[in-house]
Amino acid sequence: MNLFAYAAPQRFYALAGRLIPWFAVSAALLCLVGLWLGFWEAPTDFQQGEVYRIIFIHVPAAWMAMFIYLVMAIYAILNLGFRTRMSAMMIAALAPTGALWAAIALWTGSLWGKPTWGTYWAWDARMTSTLILLFLYFGYLALTNAIEDRNRADRAGSILVLVGSINVPIIYFSVNLWNTLHQGSSVNPVSGLEDGHGDAAGHAGDVAGGLVLQRGGGPAPGAQHHPGARGAHAVGA
Secondary structure, three states: OOHHHOOHHHHHHHHHHHHHHHHHHHHHHHHHOOOOOOHHHHOOOOEEEEHHHHHHHHHHHHHHHHHHHHHHHHHHHHHHHHEEEEEEEEEEEHHHHHHHHHHHHHHHHHHHHHHHOOOOOOOOOOHHHHHHHHHHHHHHHHHHHHOOOHHHHHHHHHHHHHOOOHHHHHHHHHHHHHOOOOOOOOOOOOEEEEEOHHHHHHHHHHHHHHHHHOOOOOOOOOOOOOHHHHOOOOOOO
């Protein structure tokens, strides 16, 4: 089978049309299993109580926001290097979904931050860099829609996506590079899951897996890093 043949939009659409039902069912099942494990099976955190369950939405949403942007960057390289129409179309299709997950990650993080840190928002390194990621998604959508010539719009959008991709590792490593309110990363690329994060990250992973398949001012006075933020079931993106 010649996979390069699917670089042609008409052939890719035909294949995608056949696969969509399978991916939709798989995504729905994975999401339901992940949410069931996170909201009903996972034990209550002894320090944060029930509020920590927000991370079963927050973590996969943040993962998806970063993952989708990296996929867009790969397509941007293909578009700039080979001028493949399919690559530009994939970037345009992925951008709204990535923006949605970035917004959900920020929203759920704020909901978790209020009872945990005492504030909905702080100009913390990870929160700020994730907000920048959301603006990059919006910037791509605004730029490509502002240019009438489709080829010029695709090229300009690809350049913006590539330049903005440097923000993704900044988001991930921000908790290690700066002193932040946000807890450490849930997954270490070298050693794997951090201590105590296996169950929570595993449940969040089920939700994130479903999501992948679905898509071929400062702290309040006295606010500080809550000791439960690194507890057995408190994980971060």
